[in-house]
Amino acid sequence: xxxxxxxxxxxxxxxxxxxxxxxxxxxxxxxxxxxxxxxxxxxxxxxxxxxxxxxxxxxxxxxxxxxxxxxxxxxxxxxxxxxxxxxxxxxxxxxxxxxxxxxxxxxxxxxxxxxxxxxxxxxxxxxxxxxxxxxxxxxxxxxxxxxxxxxxxxxxxxxxxxxxxxxxxxxxxxxxxxxxxx
Amino acid sequence: xxxxxxxxxxxxxxxxxxxxxxxxxxxxxxxxxxxxxxxxxxxxxxxxxxxxxxxxxxxxxxxxxxxxxxxxxxxxxxxxxxxxxxxxxxxxxxxxxxxxxxxxxxxxxxxxxxxxxxxxxxxxxxxxxxxxxxxxxxxxxxxxxxxxxxxxxxxxxxxxxxxxxxxxxxxxxxxxxxxxxxxxxxxxxxxxxxxxxxxxxxxxxxxxxxxxxxxxxxxxxxxxxxxxxxxxxxxxxxxxxxxxxxxxx
Numbered sequence: 001x002x003x004x005x006x007x008x009x010x011x012x013x014x015x016x017x018x019x020x021x022x023x024x025x026x027x028x029x030x031x032x033x034x035x036x037x038x039x040x041x042x043x044x045x046x047x048x049x050x051x052x053x054x055x056x057x058x059x060x061x062x063x064x065x066x067x068x069x070x071x072x073x074x075x076x077x078x079x080x081x082x083x084x085x086x087x088x089x090x091x092x093x094x095x096x097x098x099x100x101x102x103x104x105x106x107x108x109x110x111x112x113x114x115x116x117x118x119x120x121x122x123x124x125x126x127x128x129x130x131x132x133x134x135x136x137x138x139x140x141x142x143x144x145x146x147x148x149x150x151x152x153x154x155x156x157x158x159x160x161x162x163x164x165x166x167x168x169x170x171x172x173x174x175x176x177x178x179x180x181x182x
Numbered sequence: 183x184x185x186x187x188x189x190x191x192x193x194x195x196x197x198x199x200x201x202x203x204x205x206x207x208x209x210x211x212x213x214x215x216x217x218x219x220x221x222x223x224x225x226x227x228x229x230x231x232x233x234x235x236x237x238x239x240x241x242x243x244x245x246x247x248x249x250x251x252x253x254x255x256x257x258x259x260x261x262x263x264x265x266x267x268x269x270x271x272x273x274x275x276x277x278x279x280x281x282x283x284x285x286x287x288x289x290x291x292x293x294x295x296x297x298x299x300x301x302x303x304x305x306x307x308x309x310x311x312x313x314x315x316x317x318x319x320x321x322x323x324x325x326x327x328x329x330x331x332x333x334x335x336x337x338x339x340x341x342x343x344x345x346x347x348x349x350x351x352x353x354x355x356x357x358x359x360x361x362x363x364x365x366x367x368x369x370x371x372x373x374x375x376x377x378x379x380x381x382x383x384x385x386x387x388x389x390x391x392x393x394x395x396x397x398x399x400x401x402x403x404x405x406x407x408x409x410x411x412x413x414x415x416x417x418x419x420x421x422x423x424x425x426x427x428x429x430x431x
Contacts, residue, residue, distance in 0.1 A: 033238035172193035
């Protein structure tokens with residue numbers, strides 16, 4: 001996402017929608033490591049994670065026509081497709097083995113992709129997350145990034161599920177208050 | 183449900199923390215409650231960037247060919263046994279007419295080597311290095327009429343070749359080996375190629391000063407796992423590409 005001669009990802013998605021396989025190949029080369037990283041946070045490495053990445057790009061190939069900038073910048077849009085597909089697999093109980101939720105990596109928020117012109121929004125999101133009660137914030141991040149369920153969060157924080165529900169709800173309301181209604 | 187409750191349920195729906203019964207109920211509600219649907223859209227916009235926070239992990243190389251196959255961009259790799267019915271073996275294949283494949287794909291080669299096209303700088307140091315030198319020769323190694331399987335840039339001054347494979351999948355229990363054939367001489371092995379690998383290599387002695395690069399070519403053959411045992415191609419030729427000058431003198 002650096003350098004001035006790259007085709008913008010928006011253009012690659014538009015070309016993919018028109019059936020341009022070369023553009024689709026470039027889209028894959030430029031975004032697949034990020035999406036695979038997204039999937040691996042939710043699913044263990046191996047068969048299912050690989051299947052999900054394939055599913056995601058097959059879906060992108062067919063769904064590129066429906067891409068709408070209003071629904072999010074390209075990487076955000078792609079990451080949402082990857083995350084949703086990985087969560088589907090978790091919910092269907094298809095992932096092998098029991099997942100273990102670990103700590104929030106403080107460095108990780110630095111990895112959020114600043115997709116201009118949304119850089120300000122990302123900065124606001126980071127700032128608002130920083131302002132949350134740390135436990136509330138970590139619950140939100142672990143749920144969103146790692147796909148943690150309430151039960152998994154309860155285990156991770158060694159608290160009753162009711163407490164987790166309360167943390168999530170207070171965290172979400174505080175986040176919304178900070179970010180505004182939009 | 184008051185407004186705050188709706189905001190929280192919609193937020194948990196987007197977070198993915200609702201239990202299955204709550205989720206199902208909320209999905210039903212969204213279908214005929216625009217306020218619920220709107221609350222979800224707003225949470226998606228707020229939280230969406232978090233979805234990009236994960237560290238990048240390059241996926242295994244075999245995934246891209248599998249994706250291409252699933253969306254019908256390429257046919258499944260033809261097993262070596264079937265390829266062997268081609269008459270490439272009648273004469274040494276690097277002299278046969280079969281290698282004079284048309285390389286309309288050179289346009290693609292030019293595009294593919296546009297400098298700085300990589301999102302991940304440390305994923306592609308060889309390409310970055312080559313771009314700075316403005317490569318003057320390219321070779322797109324293809325199967326006849328097919329998209330390139332391998333793109334190569336050559337710097338005639340230094341003999342440095344930057345090789346980029348594009349979703350190359352060897353047949354089962356086989357390896358794909360890259361060969362450089364300078365001016366009609368015997369093939370020189372450039373090592374195994376697979377997946378989406380990219381690397382820089384020196385042609386060195388293989389590219390003699392008097393080689394006319396326009397007479398040179400690259401080819402990929404199917405070899406036993408690990409490569410041709412005697413340093414000479416033994417298997418069927420799968421892809422070929424002539425070297426073409428694209429810029430410079």
